[in-house]
Amino acid sequence: MMAGRYQTAFKLYPYKKVAAQASGKIVRHPVVIVGGGPVGMTLALDLCQRGTPVLVLDDHDGVGLGSRAICFARRTLEIADRLGFGAALLDKGVRWEVGKVFYGADKVFEFNLSPEAGFKAPAFINLQQPYFEKFAVEQIRKEQAEGAPIEIRGCNEVVSVEDRGDYVRLCVDTPDGEYELEADWLIACDGARSPVREMLGLSFDGRVFEDNFLIADVMMKADFPPERWFWFEPAFEGAGQSALLHKQPDDIWRIDFQLGWDIDRKAELEPAKIRARVDAMLGPDAQYDLEWTSIYTFQCRRMEKFRHGSVLFAGDSAHQVSPFGARGANSGVQDAENLAWKLDLVVKGLAPQSLLDSYGEEREHGADENILNSTRATDFLTPKSDMSKIFRNAVLELAGKYAFARTMVNSGRLSVPCVYDGLSLNGDDELEGPHISRVGASCPDAPYDGAFLLDAFNGDFTLLAINAEVPELVEVDGICVNSIRIEKPDDALAVRYLGSQKSAVYLIRPDQHICARWPVYNEAKVRAALNHACGRE
The missing domain is CATH 3.40.30.120 (Glutaredoxin)
Incomplete structure (x- = not known):
């Protein structure tokens, strides 16, 4: 993997030794969040603005490597705006509303994700994940300066977790050795490989799709419009079964190639081979630099339950979906928003602990919705039989001529807010309204x-x-x-x-x-x- 400038950028919370390490005293905290990604920082910011003390532990001293998530949806932008850093996201991000779908060399159709006016936020922006994290942390620093009860500890890696019923004991490793602390509530926002989940022996079940996708973030000057371009069976050589092109800030363009299942990953990540694919897409005269590359597989998985006593899971630690559809980070930020107000009321004694069960109910529902959409997209991208492929290609051919077929084309159903239809916290609906x-x-x-x-x-x-x-x-x-x-x-x-x-x-x-x-x-x-x-x- 090539890291580019992301390797050293945005070291926002360098390691500092804390008093508890020197004294050996085990300090109890109301809320401890493990993981400083978009979900952890959004949750921490929301809690501290409500006055609930929160400690964030992260095993790095700043944002992670690579662009990773790049699409942030309107609902995420609205949440960030309420928390104070939405304007920074919009100023830096690339706004887009239009997507185009190609089959071979031909454009099949295009769509507009925001045909109606009257919304403050655009349907989507493209923005590299490190910037989202940076702006969230900068807002946290502003809150700290005004006395908000929040602390971020960088280079603090959680190495053991012990659930003691009504609280959790953690052991944390640092450059100065290990120390212990306790939490009334522990929130695991530590990613798809969640060490907290593993330490507690909890399962993460679902489906791994037999396919590989190559990400190539390239820096170049280009006149392409800020739109989402997706190709089924692209005509350019070496692209594989599908390809995707997205514009990001700072003249970075995200390119995805679908490579298939039986590949030599090491060989596919050779810069010369990646350049051959990119050249075939952009043309031999294209001038660009490779910024970041990686290969990933689709996985649609989730924990059976997001709450386990005093430990709750949010974001990729609780659920994982394919990146097509931009449902990963966006659904994780909605997890954080759902949990923050409920946990705040519980910590303040204004609601019973059972309210946190509704976090699991609602966000497990959201995860199921995202997994369903993600699975359908993957099955359309990668037909599992000859007959499925014949059907898929027939749909693509019809979509170029007939509107009814366009609703059947699935290059990733893009993220929309989850609706909690029929769930337990809902009250009266006595208005025959919209x-x-x-x-x-x-x-x-x-x-x-x-x-x-x-x-x-x-x-x-x-x-x-x-x-x-x-x-x-x-x-x-x-x-x-x-x-x-x-x-x-x-x-x-x-x-x-x-x-x-x-x-x-x-x-x-x-x-x-x-x-x-x-x-x-x-x-x-x-x-x-x-x-x-x-x-x-």
């Missing part, structure tokens, strides 16, 4: 008051009242509910929240998912729905 804002869905953005609706949410429970009267502030057993009252809503907001109704009242969770909705305000129903959403019945 499907997009049904109970269990995340709030769709819309123009509001010269800005955007999601800008008005502050991470607390919120009552959204449209053409309806609600109190300015409701308190339910220590939990405050803020209110947003809107009269004469913008057309987009009315379409997304009212539909054909004249008025509406929504109760929105801290993670901006809708937990109940009614045509008018009813105090008893709001209180019941909030207590239900907090597991306090």
Whole structure:
């Protein structure tokens, strides 16, 4: 693997010896997060902004190697915006809405992921994962400067985990030797090979697909538009069964080649062989430098349960999907957002520990949805029989002429927010309102008051009242509910929240998912729905 500039960039939390190492005293922490990737840092930032003390342990002193995740979806951008670093992502990232699908040398069709206006965030940006982590850590540093209860310890590798029922004991290795600490709650955000999961002897089950994909990140000047280009059976020599081209910041372009199963990995990673493939795609006169290369296989796996007593798993440590569809990092950030508010309430004694079971319920549901979509994409990319391939190619040929066939083409169903339809925290849905804002869905953005609706949410429970009267502030057993009252809503907001109704009242969770909705305000129903959403019945 070639690392390029990522090998030494962004060392944001260099190792420092802490007092507990010298004293030998075992310190108990309310929340310890293992892993400083996008999921761990998003969760840590969310918790500290809520006032819950959090310690992050990472075995490196900064962001990891390689671009890895490169596509961040609208929901992830909205979460980052609420946490304070969304603008940095948008400033650095490459915005894109359009994708094009090719079969051989011919373009079959193109699609627009955001045909409707009225959203603050674009459908996607392309941005190398190290930048996402960098901007998250920079926001954490700002929070620290203002007194937020958060600490990051670099070069602190967790080498043993002992679950003691109502707390966890960890042994941590550092350049100065080992020390021990304890956690009321341990969150494992330590990746697909999760050492925490292995130390606890927990399974990670699923399917490994018999195929290999070559990543080549190249630096070049090119006039290609910022779009997602995907080829089935590309015409250029050596590309394999499929190829993908994506623009990233800093004149970096991500190229993926599908190589098949029976390959010599070492030989395929030889720079000369990689250059031959890239030259065939871009043309022999293309000028570029290889920045980072790797070979990966598709895996669709997850843990049976994401909560194990005082230990919870999030991101790739809990579930893994293929990268086509951008469902890995994006679903992991949604894990973090789902867990943060629930864990915060539990730590503060405002909700029972059983509320954390709903984290498992909802995000296991999300993982199943992502695995289903990812598996279908992989089966379409790599037909498992001659008949499947005949069917796949017929669909591609028809898609060039007929719109109905385009919905059957699967080059990776791109990440969308998970909807918690029918799950246990959902409350009343007494409004015959739009499907997009049904109970269990995340709030769709819309123009509001010269800005955007999601800008008005502050991470607390919120009552959204449209053409309806609600109190300015409701308190339910220590939990405050803020209110947003809107009269004469913008057309987009009315379409997304009212539909054909004249008025509406929504109760929105801290993670901006809708937990109940009614045509008018009813105090008893709001209180019941909030207590239900907090597991306090």
